[in-house]
Amino acid sequence: MRSPITSLPAKNGILFGIVLVSALLIPATGAFAGILAPEAGGGTPNAEAIRSLYLLIFGLGCIVFFGVGGLMIWTIVRYRASKGAVAVQVHGNNRLEVGWTVGAALLLVLISVVTFIKLDQIKNPPNSSANGLSTPQNASFSSGPAKPSLPPNGRSLNIDVNGQQYLWRYTYADTDTNNLNNVFSYEQMVVPTNTTVTLSIRAQDVQHSWWIPELGGKFDAVPGYTNYTWFNITEPGVYDGQCAELCGRGHATMIASVKAVSPDEFKLWYASQKASIVAAEKQAATARNALIAKDAAALKNAPSADAPAAAPAPAAAVDGKKIFVAGVPATGALACGSCHALADAGTTAAVGPNLDTTLKGQSAAMIKASTLYPNKLISKGFAANIMPANYGSSLTKAQLDALVKYLNDAVNGK
Amino acid sequence: MTTTSAAASTTAIPEVVTNSAAPRPSGWLSWLTSTDHKRIGIMYIVASWMFLVIGGVEALLIRLQLAVPDNTLLSPQTYNALFTMHGTTMVFLFLMPMIAGIANYTVPLMIGARDMAFPKLNALSLWLFIAGGIVFYGSLLFSPAECGWTCYAPLSETAFSPSNGVDSWIFLVHLVGVSSFVGALNIFVTITNMRAPGMSWGRVPLFVWTMLTQAILLIISIPVIAGAVTLLLTDRHFGTHFYDPTNGGSPLLWQHLFWFFGHPEVYILVLPGFGVISEILPVFSRKPIFGYKAIVAATLGIAVIGTLVWAHHMFTVPLPFFLMIFFMLGTYLVAIPTGVKIFNWVFTMWRGAIEFPVAMLYALGFLATFLLGGITGIFLATFPVDWQLHDTYFVVAHFHYTIVGGAVFSMMAGLYYWFPKMTGRMMNEKLGRVSFALTLGGFWITFLIQHSAGLSGMPRRVYEYADVNNLGTYNMISTVGSFILALGVLLTIINILQSLKNGAKAGPDPWRGNTLEWFTPSPPPVNNFDIVPRVRSVEPMQDIRRQIERQDRVGEEAGVAAGS
Numbered sequence A: 001m002r003s004p005i006t007s008l009p010a011k012n013g014i015l016f017g018i019v020l021v022s023a024l025l026i027p028a029t030g031a032f033a034g035i036l037a038p039e040a041g042g043g044t045p046n047a048e049a050i051r052s053l054y055l056l057i058f059g060l061g062c063i064v065f066f067g068v069g070g071l072m073i074w075t076i077v078r079y080r081a082s083k084g085a086v087a088v089q090v091h092g093n094n095r096l097e098v099g100w101t102v103g104a105a106l107l108l109v110l111i112s113v114v115t116f117i118k119l120d121q122i123k124n125p126p127n128s129s130a131n132g133l134s135t136p137q138n139a140s141f142s143s144g145p146a147k148p149s150l151p152p153n154g155r156s157l158n159i160d161v162n163g164q165q166y167l168w169r170y171t172y173a174d175t176d177t178n179n180l181n182n183v184f185s186y187e188q189m190v191v192p193t194n195t196t197v198t199l200s201i202r203a204q205d206v207q208h209s210w211w212i213p214e215l216g217g218k219f220d221a222v223p224g225y226t227n228y229t230w231f232n233i234t235e236p237g238v239y240d241g242q243c244a245e246l247c248g249r250g251h252a253t254m255i256a257s258v259k260a261v262s263p264d265e266f267k268l269w270y271a272s273q274k275a276s277i278v279a280a281e282k283q284a285a286t287a288r289n290a291l292i293a294k295d296a297a298a299l300k301n302a303p304s305a306d307a308p309a310a311a312p313a314p315a316a317a318v319d320g321k322k323i324f325v326a327g328v329p330a331t332g333a334l335a336c337g338s339c340h341a342l343a344d345a346g347t348t349a350a351v352g353p354n355l356d357t358t359l360k361g362q363s364a365a366m367i368k369a370s371t372l373y374p375n376k377l378i379s380k381g382f383a384a385n386i387m388p389a390n391y392g393s394s395l396t397k398a399q400l401d402a403l404v405k406y407l408n409d410a411v412n413g414k
Numbered sequence B: 001m002t003t004t005s006a007a008a009s010t011t012a013i014p015e016v017v018t019n020s021a022a023p024r025p026s027g028w029l030s031w032l033t034s035t036d037h038k039r040i041g042i043m044y045i046v047a048s049w050m051f052l053v054i055g056g057v058e059a060l061l062i063r064l065q066l067a068v069p070d071n072t073l074l075s076p077q078t079y080n081a082l083f084t085m086h087g088t089t090m091v092f093l094f095l096m097p098m099i100a101g102i103a104n105y106t107v108p109l110m111i112g113a114r115d116m117a118f119p120k121l122n123a124l125s126l127w128l129f130i131a132g133g134i135v136f137y138g139s140l141l142f143s144p145a146e147c148g149w150t151c152y153a154p155l156s157e158t159a160f161s162p163s164n165g166v167d168s169w170i171f172l173v174h175l176v177g178v179s180s181f182v183g184a185l186n187i188f189v190t191i192t193n194m195r196a197p198g199m200s201w202g203r204v205p206l207f208v209w210t211m212l213t214q215a216i217l218l219i220i221s222i223p224v225i226a227g228a229v230t231l232l233l234t235d236r237h238f239g240t241h242f243y244d245p246t247n248g249g250s251p252l253l254w255q256h257l258f259w260f261f262g263h264p265e266v267y268i269l270v271l272p273g274f275g276v277i278s279e280i281l282p283v284f285s286r287k288p289i290f291g292y293k294a295i296v297a298a299t300l301g302i303a304v305i306g307t308l309v310w311a312h313h314m315f316t317v318p319l320p321f322f323l324m325i326f327f328m329l330g331t332y333l334v335a336i337p338t339g340v341k342i343f344n345w346v347f348t349m350w351r352g353a354i355e356f357p358v359a360m361l362y363a364l365g366f367l368a369t370f371l372l373g374g375i376t377g378i379f380l381a382t383f384p385v386d387w388q389l390h391d392t393y394f395v396v397a398h399f400h401y402t403i404v405g406g407a408v409f410s411m412m413a414g415l416y417y418w419f420p421k422m423t424g425r426m427m428n429e430k431l432g433r434v435s436f437a438l439t440l441g442g443f444w445i446t447f448l449i450q451h452s453a454g455l456s457g458m459p460r461r462v463y464e465y466a467d468v469n470n471l472g473t474y475n476m477i478s479t480v481g482s483f484i485l486a487l488g489v490l491l492t493i494i495n496i497l498q499s500l501k502n503g504a505k506a507g508p509d510p511w512r513g514n515t516l517e518w519f520t521p522s523p524p525p526v527n528n529f530d531i532v533p534r535v536r537s538v539e540p541m542q543d544i545r546r547q548i549e550r551q552d553r554v555g556e557e558a559g560v561a562a563g564s
């Protein structure tokens, strides 16, 4: 009495779906990227492969959505209760049941097969092109059992990506084994085009996630682990992204960007970056040495401790000022004064913030926290990881308290 | 008729005789001390809706902050606390107790039992859940957790989250965890032991099947999350380092444990929804469910495979490739039984005579919404594509489509469907329709566009964003939608309150239902059933109605014969 099950409107639905999908896909690949499909543009092969995989699933998804949705709407309209309508009491149909289970499975098999085909392009970096930067063999920051995928010729520009609250630090591998003299930068990574760049992604405090949408997927920076990815950008430009894993209050502002320039420009940038880092380090070292010399002289001129005339110094066993100026070389506590200017102590170094101005009005607890955990709160205009983070262990509790008291008194008055 | 039956029974039948029925206790104290599954169910529902309002207000604040780029309405601290509370509230304090409430009320009635197997444990479950809510919201007085509902370590360790907010989150998980665990045992024992005579496994209503499966999933997964948060607690306060990488611990341990619970949890939330839909669609299509056995098999299949796919939430952490492939294929596998159920539901309506009360409208809203949520799930299961979409607004959109589409809409359908049974009164259909239209429309406006926000590079859990790639427009649309959605929910709340007083009297079986709860008066007496009928099919009420018709016909004929 009603149309038999086989003459479904599903055929129309499917046809409609295909037409609609193709209508949608054409613009989607171009100007509408971002509305219906991930952003594209860097030209790196892995991102392109991921995108085409996405578009395939998107197409199939549209067909299923409009097909099933159409069938649903048609059913609801066609079989709404009306006068004289009688519900047909069927309990099921095994052939249909098997049919759609197999149908769904086939769709998924199709997606799996295409995924496996694309996997090579997604996972394995190609060699850098001839017009890329010629990179040395093997220089890399790899650790742990997992190894980065390297191009067939083993050559890539390897960059260590270190996520920290709320900043990305990039350290460029070089050929020597000393990792302390490497070129580094923050926030913006500069890379040469047409060159395979491999990233070793780590985190030093909480979990972060490295993500530049146009350069492919995201890779979590998990403390204690190293994660790897790569890209090979063909289009010069700046590609923006940001941390994608909740990492605290500054998560939203933990941005990252990759600037792709020609290999020649890259070499220039690299050289100038190296020069300025070396210069800054030299400056800090001279300041440090000068301070140590001055401090040594001061110690020599000071009345000797066992001179009877000297003030009885019971509690003054620990002298905050002395620690500030000279540090505690025995335990590896660098002198604060080698980096910070403080009028009371007569230091003028500018590696770190001027403490007379920045500590004005701050509580002792705050000063203590900044000293113990310098990387938790980065002062504006300064980078993390310069101030040593070892004062919790290199100073005793009494020394620390004395130092903090000294600073507080010196800046905020007694 | 009467004379013949009286003549037939000559021997005394043993029966319980009471001279006076104890009046039904009333007053608030009788509610607080009640062990009646119906009252406990209603208290569950009422409490969960209070938390829905709180969680909803949190959601609106989140949307307000995101309405325009670079907004400074809320501080990052407040914002992070808000989404942590929103997620935690909606999962643990709204949906799970809402489902528990509906199940508490209906499962014993549907299987013809007089109460749950362990009425006192049942009350314990309720009060543990409420205690959990209070402990969690107590943290508003100092500083609430800011680590998201997933509370990843090491961000949730004391070094990075020194405030006690995380601790109150941990205690919430403990309390509602024990509550759900005990509740699951209760449901399991009730269903396996207390079914009406004749209700063999092939005749158990589908909602009851899904609750049984949900109970099993809870029993498997709750101990794992309870253990995980206990380790976090000892890390935070007793010097252990389970999740601390600087001392040999592993942040991935947390993620594995959390998602071993977290993935089954999504089935814990949606399977009962599937059950509700499988009850409502046949009733209003006036047809039996299409493929009863297939749906039961799919439900059990989902439970088995669903416990083995958790790491699809971890495709972006360092995992070996073969594991990613394993979890991708496993997720596809579990998508099949989930996906094909949609066909079962559509074919249940096929060639029916469909009526559209509000309960049915919500069921249809469920179908459409869950369909899209299921499809976007395939994107996320394909791990290279997930690398692009993970932790963006695409994922936020996906899980709202599945959780709100799958669990909330179906529970709304259930609420409109069973409200007459619980209160004896009908809800206002007209207001219900308006509410439904706003809820469904508002939902789609809010969340459809969020896919695009994610594809345009917006990560989740950011309190502000720059106005690039049209993000400002997308988010404004989403914010407008969220207020429409909220208005829809508000209208349902008003509807409930009004109908409690003024709703039309429902009678025992206003929908011509299929299952046993419609056999007893609305609201049912304390003991539910004076006589429990023998069950002969999945649709005992159909049988009973047919039998009565037959008897009437016989009676009429007899009457006609006698009269002539």
Ligand SMILES: [Cu+2]
Binding pocket: B262, B263, B266, B310, B312, B313
């Ligand atoms: Cu999952």
